[in-house]
Amino acid sequence: MAQAQKITPRAKDFSEWYNDVIMQAELADYSPVRGCMVIRPHGYRVWELMQGALDAMFKATGHQNAYFPLFIPQSFLAKEAEHVEGFAKEVALVTHTRLRATGREGAAAIEVDPESKLEEPLVVRPTSETIIYAMFAKWIQSYRDLPLLINQWCNIVRWEFRTRLFLRTTEFLWQEGHTAHATEAEAEAEARQMLGVYRKFQEDWMAMPVITGRKTESEKFAGALRTYALEALMQDNKSLQAGTSHNLGQNFAKAFNLQYQTTAGGLEYAWNTSWGVSTRMIGGLVMTHSDDNGLVCPPRLAPVQVAIVPIWKSEEERGRVSGVGGQVKAELAQAGIRVELDLRENMKPGAKYFEWEAKGVPLRLEIGPRDVAAGQVMTARRTGGKAPAPLDWLARSAALALDEIQASLFKAAKDRREAHSIRGVTKPQFIEFMKQPGGFAYGGFCGSPDCEAEIKQATAATVRVLPDPEFRSPETPKLCMWCGKPSVAEAVWAQAY
Numbered sequence: 305m306a307q308a309q310k311i312t313p314r315a316k317d318f319s320e321w322y323n324d325v326i327m328q329a330e331l332a333d334y335s336p337v338r339g340c341m342v343i344r345p346h347g348y349r350v351w352e353l354m355q356g357a358l359d360a361m362f363k364a365t366g367h368q369n370a371y372f373p374l375f376i377p378q379s380f381l382a383k384e385a386e387h388v389e390g391f392a393k394e395v396a397l398v399t400h401t402r403l404r405a406t407g408r409e410g411a412a413a414i415e416v417d418p419e420s421k422l423e424e425p426l427v428v429r430p431t432s433e434t435i436i437y438a439m440f441a442k443w444i445q446s447y448r449d450l451p452l453l454i455n456q457w458c459n460i461v462r463w464e465f466r467t468r469l470f471l472r473t474t475e476f477l478w479q480e481g482h483t484a485h486a487t488e489a490e491a492e493a494e495a496r497q498m499l500g501v502y503r504k505f506q507e508d509w510m511a512m513p514v515i516t517g518r519k520t521e522s523e524k525f526a527g528a529l530r531t532y533a534l535e536a537l538m539q540d541n542k543s544l545q546a547g548t549s550h551n552l553g554q555n556f557a558k559a560f561n562l563q564y565q566t567t568a569g570g571l572e573y574a575w576n577t578s579w580g581v582s583t584r585m586i587g588g589l590v591m592t593h594s595d596d597n598g599l600v601c602p603p604r605l606a607p608v609q610v611a612i613v614p615i616w617k618s619e620e621e622r623g624r625v626s627g628v629g630g631q632v633k634a635e636l637a638q639a640g641i642r643v644e645l646d647l648r649e650n651m652k653p654g655a656k657y658f659e660w661e662a663k664g665v666p667l668r669l670e671i672g673p674r675d676v677a678a679g680q681v682m683t684a685r686r687t688g689g690k691a692p693a694p695l696d697w698l699a700r701s702a703a704l705a706l707d708e709i710q711a712s713l714f715k716a717a718k719d720r721r722e723a724h725s726i727r728g729v730t731k732p733q734f735i736e737f738m739k740q741p742g743g744f745a746y747g748g749f750c751g752s753p754d755c756e757a758e759i760k761q762a763t764a765a766t767v768r769v770l771p772d773p774e775f776r777s778p779e780t781p782k783l784c785m786w787c788g789k790p791s792v793a794e795a796v797w798a799q800a801y
């Protein structure tokens with residue numbers, strides 16, 4: 305174990321705190337490649353648990369996994385005008401295929417072999433719409449081939465200059481769903497359905513409440529007809545876009561000649577959707593729940609849900625408490641709980657508590673000789689609270705405690721979000737609110753991209769979403785909170801990651 309270091313308090317420096325939590329929990333580390341991170345085993349396990357839950361939900365809604373190439377011909381990106389504009393500034397390009405020895409010393413010992421220049425450069429995928437719809441065009445001939453519902457788990461490269469662990473790195477992991485449908489209504493229903501799947505996952509598994517809604521024209525995905533998003537409020541009152549789902553219309557179908565024969569015998573362009581969530585969600589999880597002692601992980605995504613720490617002074621005591629610890633571990637594992645028994649020597653119980661806390665383990669069981677004699681263990685929740693629990697029915701009481709922790713984390717995050725939201729905001733209130741920043745501001749919006757740009761310039765806040773009905777204020781705003789022109793939709797503004 306690395307030497308335990310103090311975590312910078314959130315109130316002092318949120319950004320430092322965030323990095324400290326990730327490093328102490330051993331979720332990720334900086335790599336020798338600038339802008340790229342290493343996801344360490346504890347962090348990768350969180351990702352695997354996320355993947356497992358989401359993958360089951362994708363399959364339950366009829367999607368199949370497939371895999372497409374990492375490299376995309378440069379010309380593919382150029383086929384959809386908006387799309388190329390959106391990604392041109394951040395692509396990595398492969399132009400050559402080999403190096404050659406120079407006979408010189410050090411770094412100069414090898415150089416690019418000019419003979420190996422590719423006729424057409426390859427883009428390292430920043431997203432896969434182009435390559436996937438090129439393949440769909442090959443596979444789809446008639447209405448009988450529709451809908452086609454595909455998902456891919458993969459890595460993505462988008463060149464970034466200002467990077468932050470999990471939130472913004474040049475390479476990251478994600479899934480991208482890509483579908484083709486016969487009608488616009490079906491594509492729209494699919495885009496909305498997947499937004500709902502993400503919401504369910506983020507609320508039920510990550511215990512992270514989200515606001516769903518539509519993006520404005522200036523915030524939508526490059527090449528989409530409509531973009532829907534999930535936005536979550538972090539503890540520094542900034543918003544994190546936690547996932548997006550796009551109705552792509554026929555934009556890509558037209559660019560890649562993705563046509564199908566209709567029941568009537570005519571030819572029609574298909575309607576596409578794409579949707580994705582990434583390892584960025586781990587950053588969201590950290591910033592939603594964690595505290596000044598380190599990571600707080602919702603039990604359903606915790607790599608270790610219960611850590612058992614036996615406490616002993618003598619060899620004889622050691623035998624007794626670790627024996628009981630072993631039984632408890634077996635019983636909990638049998639009940640499907642992810643459990644560790646911490647029998648490390650030469651480490652004081654206090655240091656073990658500290659480490660499991662930093663790693664976000666939701667529940668700790670302490671077993672001392674007196675507990676064994678009394679037929680009980682001491683339980684300590686990561687979110688606070690210590691209580692003895694009888695050894696009988698321990699698996700059941702641990703499972704109940706984990707459920708309670710899961711529910712309480714969601715409730716606390718939701719209460720926090722609501723306490724940091726203002727509705728029916730006026731321009732002076734808005735300016736004041738965004739100085740700190742204060743959270744989500746709901747208000748009328750005229751729909752003008754110029755007005756949106758002016759607000760961003762003045763306050764660094766952007767429209768996160770035009771919220772879905774259940775998130776809208778009881779009273780529909782009549783005027784744009786900024787320019788005073790008639791409002792076309794209520795908007796949720798925030799400063800964002």
Ligand SMILES: [Zn+2]
Nearest residue numbers: 750755784787
């Ligand atoms: Zn306006």
